[in-house]
Amino acid sequence: AQSVTQLDSQVPVFEEAPVELRCNYSSSVSVYLFWYVQYPNQGLQLLLKYLSGSTLVKGINGFEAEFNKSQTSFHLRKPSVHISDTAEYFCAVGSSNTGKLIFGQGTTLQVKP
Amino acid sequence: EAGVAQSPRYKIIEKRQSVAFWCNPISGHATLYWYQQILGQGPKLLIQFQNNGVVDDSQLPKDRFSAERLKGVDSTLKIQPAKLEDSAVYLCATSGQANYGYTFGSGTRLTVV
Numbered sequence: 001a002q003s004v005t006q007l008d009s010q011v012p013v014f015e016e017a018p019v020e021l022r023c024n025y026s027s028s029v030s031v032y033l034f035w036y037v038q039y040p041n042q043g044l045q046l047l048l049k050y051l052s053g054s055t056l057v058k059g060i061n062g063f064e065a066e067f068n069k070s071q072t073s074f075h076l077r078k079p080s081v082h083i084s085d086t087a088e089y090f091c092a093v094g095s096s097n098t099g100k101l102i103f104g105q106g107t108t109l110q111v112k113p
Numbered sequence: 114e115a116g117v118a119q120s121p122r123y124k125i126i127e128k129r130q131s132v133a134f135w136c137n138p139i140s141g142h143a144t145l146y147w148y149q150q151i152l153g154q155g156p157k158l159l160i161q162f163q164n165n166g167v168v169d170d171s172q173l174p175k176d177r178f179s180a181e182r183l184k185g186v187d188s189t190l191k192i193q194p195a196k197l198e199d200s201a202v203y204l205c206a207t208s209g210q211a212n213y214g215y216t217f218g219s220g221t222r223l224t225v226v
Binding site: 004034036041042043044045046049090092094098099100101102103104105106 | 117119144146153154155156157158161168169204206208214215216217218219220222
């Protein structure tokens with residue numbers, strides 16, 4: 001069985017500061033990892049994904065994530081956040097055979113001026 | 114390309130009433146998913162279709178929920194009768210290739226009173 005744990009339910013940060021949103025996963029098979037962002041009253045938008053290859057993955061809006069197999073982590077980072085980054089962020093693990101995604105509980109990023 | 118279309122955007126019904134949601138996927142996307150997102154939680158898979166066949170409906174409360182995907186294109190999700198705990202956002206997502214991430218619709222926010 002696969003599972004995802006997002007270690008922080010809320011992350012407050014000041015504008016232009018760096019941020020890291022933490023994600024740990026559990027899986028007995030090869031995994032594919034994703035980060036999605038959800039703005040209020042909208043659906044989920046794909047930020048970035050890890051399928052294979054380089055463990056450092058760059059996504060949209062200046063976000064990046066690093067796949068760490070030994071620590072079963074896939075933390076999301078941004079060196080300098082903007083007010084517009086305020087949203088809910090979801091980490092997800094994908095099944096290698098069905099394509100089904102299992103989502104974490106989400107982390108609310110609150111960027112303060 | 115056009116995104117995933119969902120309707121209605123909002124729906125308020127009384128408990129024990131029935132409701133239906135509609136999803137139009139991205140053209141050519143064979144895989145379609147319905148997720149339930151309760152406030153403050155990550156999305157939870159209800160059902161997965163591959164073309165017009167059901168791949169996984171293990172988390173679908175079949176005593177009250179039903180879904181179909183006619184001709185492998187549009188899909189409808191129905192709840193009958195609705196309960197208070199069904200209040201949530203119902204998200205439709207489609208994928209052209211397994212494990213490459215989904216494209217989500219904007220969702221239908223259901224409130225059961």
